[in-house]
Amino acid sequence: MILQMRDICKDYPMGKTVTHVLKNVDLDVSEGDYLAIMGPSGSGKTTLMNLIGCLDVPSSGSYLLGEREITKCSGKELAEIRNKEIGFVFQSFHLLPKLTALDNVALPLLYGGVKKAERQERARAALETVGLADRLDHRPDQLSGGQCQRVAIARAIVGKPRLLLADEPTGALDSASGAQVMELFRQLHDSGSTIIMITHDQGIAHHADTIMTIKDGVLSGGGKDE
Ligand SMILES: Nc1ncnc2c1ncn2[C@@H]1O[C@H](COP(=O)(O)OP(=O)(O)OP(=O)(O)O)[C@@H](O)[C@H]1O
Numbered sequence: 001m002i003l004q005m006r007d008i009c010k011d012y013p014m015g016k017t018v019t020h021v022l023k024n025v026d027l028d029v030s031e032g033d034y035l036a037i038m039g040p041s042g043s044g045k046t047t048l049m050n051l052i053g054c055l056d057v058p059s060s061g062s063y064l065l066g067e068r069e070i071t072k073c074s075g076k077e078l079a080e081i082r083n084k085e086i087g088f089v090f091q092s093f094h095l096l097p098k099l100t101a102l103d104n105v106a107l108p109l110l111y112g113g114v115k116k117a118e119r120q121e122r123a124r125a126a127l128e129t130v131g132l133a134d135r136l137d138h139r140p141d142q143l144s145g146g147q148c149q150r151v152a153i154a155r156a157i158v159g160k161p162r163l164l165l166a167d168e169p170t171g172a173l174d175s176a177s178g179a180q181v182m183e184l185f186r187q188l189h190d191s192g193s194t195i196i197m198i199t200h201d202q203g204i205a206h207h208a209d210t211i212m213t214i215k216d217g218v219l220s221g222g223g224k225d226e
């Protein structure tokens, strides 16, 4: 088991009332799983992803990631877990505009204390994996949207994380670039990566092995995709 969530709730106090955004969420993910989570806008997808990715902490419930109870970790421990164990891919790429593709991909290794020669070597290898060996020195504004997302995927996998998280990874892409991203995820999955992907798009969700649905903060489903 890579992660186990039990009875996770996330509430936001709003003046005198409280918004219950996630309601008693249970989630089990095993090594090598490829899971898609679907749901309408405002249903709590990003909120859940932020909890899974240790960017935020739940209001109640328990969350085991590997051996660790995340709700008991300090901010510093959570930062370390994010750096070492989780790769993030976002809809809008979140690349640093002034850095080359190579330096964007190497950045998490810099934060992780890896030496320069090894950072560059590993970043180059990750960019090769996503088919961008010939774009190492391009900045984001010199790349297409699909290429930017592939740089972001290289950055997400360069640290060999336990878990790859993607929030609408094809949401900003045309269908051909989206298909390339899905093909990459399939390859990563085939080579053993564990992937959780959020999407609005049924066609995209069907690339995963399992589809779960979130509606009004309630997560359900999880049978094998037929
Ligand atoms: N910081 C916050 N304070 C109060 N309410 C919030 C906060 N963040 C999110 N919400 C509320 O939580 C609900 C879920 O938001 P979330 O961003 O998780 O939705 P989503 O499923 O990702 O939607 P979308 O598909 O539009 O990205 C929304 O109703 C939103 O208004």
Ligand SMILES: [Mg+2]
Residues within 6 Å of the ligand: 045, 046, 047
């Ligand atoms: Mg969202």
